[in-house]
Amino acid sequence: xxxxxxxQPEMSVQEAETVTLSCTYDTSESNYYLFWYKQPxxxxxxLVIRQEAYKQQNATENRFSVNFQKAAKSxxxxxxxxxxxxxxxxxxxxLFKNAxxxxxxxxxxxxxxxx
Amino acid sequence: DxxxxxxxxxxxxxxxxxxxxxCDPISEHNRLYWYRQTLGQGPEFLTYFQNEAQLEKSxxxxxxxxxxxxxxxxxxxxxxxxxxxxxxxxxxxSSFNRGADTQYFGPGTRLTVL
Numbered sequence: 001x002x003x004x005x006x007x008q009p010e011m012s013v014q015e016a017e018t019v020t021l022s023c024t025y026d027t028s029e030s031n032y033y034l035f036w037y038k039q040p041x042x043x044x045x046x047l048v049i050r051q052e053a054y055k056q057q058n059a060t061e062n063r064f065s066v067n068f069q070k071a072a073k074s075x076x077x078x079x080x081x082x083x084x085x086x087x088x089x090x091x092x093x094x095l096f097k098n099a100x101x102x103x104x105x106x107x108x109x110x111x112x113x114x115x
Numbered sequence: 116d117x118x119x120x121x122x123x124x125x126x127x128x129x130x131x132x133x134x135x136x137x138c139d140p141i142s143e144h145n146r147l148y149w150y151r152q153t154l155g156q157g158p159e160f161l162t163y164f165q166n167e168a169q170l171e172k173s174x175x176x177x178x179x180x181x182x183x184x185x186x187x188x189x190x191x192x193x194x195x196x197x198x199x200x201x202x203x204x205x206x207x208x209s210s211f212n213r214g215a216d217t218q219y220f221g222p223g224t225r226l227t228v229l
Binding site for chain 2: 035043044046050052091093095097101102103107
């Protein structure tokens with residue numbers, strides 16, 4: 001079975017600072033993708049960033065970047081220049097192409113950006 | 116691109132009643148997924164369709180749950196004889212079967228069973 005673990009239930013950061021959210025996963029598959037989704041309070045799930053496991057280069061989307069350590073099965077999300085609108089639940093998720101196409105989510109990290 | 120839509124957004128029902136939810140995916144997406152999310156947890160996969168074919172069902176999907184996607188466009192999720200444990204957010208997502216198969220989510224239907 002595939003598992004995704006987020007070890008930080010809650011985090012906080014001051015506006016304009018940088019924060020890193022952790023995620024580890026467990027799989028024996030070789031063909032997979034990793035995602036970070038953001039779910040603001042009472043709002044829908046939004047894709048933040050994705051990483052193809054076969055790519056060595058870490059994905060970057062504006063202020064969001066990942067640190068993908070394939071051997072360690074680690075996939076952390078770095079948010080630079082944090083903004084109040086970044087306050088949300090953040091979910092790490094995996095998709096294994098040879099084990100169905102469903103997303104397997106971690107338990108989430110609640111991020112609070114403080115002014 | 117209007118995004119994934121779900122209807123209704125909220126549903127309150129009494130235990131034992133049947134409920135049906137609808138999901139309209141992004142128009143060019145051929146895959147459609149249903150997930151369930153309880154408060155403070157990550158979503159859990161229920162089932163998914165490629166076009167009109169239901170390809171995967173989770174063990175979470177008991178016999179009281181049924182999903183359809185009759186013409187490969189919108190999908191319905193029906194829960195029969197609802198129980199209080201069915202109270203959750205039901206999320207729909209869609210994707211186009213290519214590459215990362217990135218799934219885009221709708222706003223969800225929040226079900227409360229009294």
